[in-house]
Amino acid sequence: MAKKLSHFSFDLPEELLAEYPSENRDEARLMVLDRKKKTIVHKKFKDLVDYFDEGDVMVLNNTKVFPARLFGNKEKTGARIEVFLLRELNEEQRLWDVLVDPARKIRIGNKLYFGEDESLVAEVIDNTTSRGRTLRFLYDGSYEEFRTKLSELGQTPLPKYIKRDVEPEDEERYQTIYAKVEGAVAAPTAGLHFSKHLLKRLEIKGIDFAEITLHVGLGTFNPVEVEDLSKHKMDSEELTIETPAVELVNNAKDNKKRVCAVGTTAMRGLESAVSSDLTLNEYDGWTNKFVFPPYEFSIANCMITNFHTPKSTLLMMVSAFVGHEFLMEAYTEAIKEGYKFYTYGDAMLIL
Numbered sequence: 001m002a003k004k005l006s007h008f009s010f011d012l013p014e015e016l017l018a019e020y021p022s023e024n025r026d027e028a029r030l031m032v033l034d035r036k037k038k039t040i041v042h043k044k045f046k047d048l049v050d051y052f053d054e055g056d057v058m059v060l061n062n063t064k065v066f067p068a069r070l071f072g073n074k075e076k077t078g079a080r081i082e083v084f085l086l087r088e089l090n091e092e093q094r095l096w097d098v099l100v101d102p103a104r105k106i107r108i109g110n111k112l113y114f115g116e117d118e119s120l121v122a123e124v125i126d127n128t129t130s131r132g133r134t135l136r137f138l139y140d141g142s143y144e145e146f147r148t149k150l151s152e153l154g155q156t157p158l159p160k161y162i163k164r165d166v167e168p169e170d171e172e173r174y175q176t177i178y179a180k181v182e183g184a185v186a187a188p189t190a191g192l193h194f195s196k197h198l199l200k201r202l203e204i205k206g207i208d209f210a211e212i213t214l215h216v217g218l219g220t221f222n223p224v225e226v227e228d229l230s231k232h233k234m235d236s237e238e239l240t241i242e243t244p245a246v247e248l249v250n251n252a253k254d255n256k257k258r259v260c261a262v263g264t265t266a267m268r269g270l271e272s273a274v275s276s277d278l279t280l281n282e283y284d285g286w287t288n289k290f291v292f293p294p295y296e297f298s299i300a301n302c303m304i305t306n307f308h309t310p311k312s313t314l315l316m317m318v319s320a321f322v323g324h325e326f327l328m329e330a331y332t333e334a335i336k337e338g339y340k341f342y343t344y345g346d347a348m349l350i351l
Contacts, residue, residue, distance in 0.1 A: 054206025064179035067154030183215035190263030
């Protein structure tokens with residue numbers, strides 16, 4: 001059983017890391033894995049509609065990415081500093097948990113200026129980790145005006161592996177079309193492949209959509225640095241699951257329908273809110289659930305996910321769902337067939 005970090009190592013050619021999304025959302029490639037039959041089929045994402053029937057439920061993570069990457073200048077020296085907003089700590093005091101780069105230059109008491117007119121200022125009030133800081137933003141306007149200013153100055157937080165500059169289309173494409181509740185610093189990427197047209201086709205076929213909210217943090221992408229996976233600690237992320245989603249999911253389970261988690265974040269959300277009778281509960285809080293093999297899934301019996309990088313926690317969860325040997329076989333095939341990996345990459349449907 002794959003319980004060790006080294007089990008999740010494989011050679012991924014750099015050219016398979018997707019720098020850009022597919023031209024149309026639902027034209028991305030789709031690899032379909034059948035866990036029982038151990039079959040691998042190559043499709044397009046829009047073919048998804050062929051695998052679902054009336055009464056099946058897709059669980060969507062409706063979190064919305066906010067423009068979390070800011071560039072400012074340090075007082076006196078004018079050094080350019082990147083500030084990555086992680087989470088708001090206190091609305092009234094305008095306190096934020098952030099990462100700064102380069103961190104060695106940023107100390108408690110330093111001020112940072114943002115915008116050409118330097119209309120937004122932040123003061124460093126605490127060190128949290130080697131790169132982590134607590135900032136207090138100094139801004140005279142209302143809270144709404146302050147958030148608008150952050151949005152104006154912020155950039156879409158594309159993952160670091162994408163070396164190019166952020167382009168105008170990224171603002172739209174690095175967001176699911178059903179994104180509603182702002183709070184994520186990274187997109188739930190499996191959902192990026194859904195187009196309005198595909199959602200409509202699924203709806204016409206009678207598929208239901210259960211929306212949950214899990215605000216994806218950077219912790220999802222933190223490298224695992226221990227060989228024994230049971231010793232890895234996930235960062236906590238905010239999760240909300242409300243009554244309508246609970247009723248849709250439990251009803252589908254009762255009727256032996258498909259419950260399909262769209263993405264690892266949706267799956268983690270579902271598995272964080274399981275009752276003692278293995279049904280879904282409402283939830284309002286934080287989760288640091290880490291799913292790795294061996295693991296018994298309680299809610300979803302189907303999953304849509306992107307292709308993940310070696311040794312990532314996302315790969316570990318998918319391995320627990322698919323079975324490690326079969327997943328590695330599928331990944332070998334994906335590399336051979338030139339599937340695109342990571343955020344803007346292709347997708348996999350696991351039945």
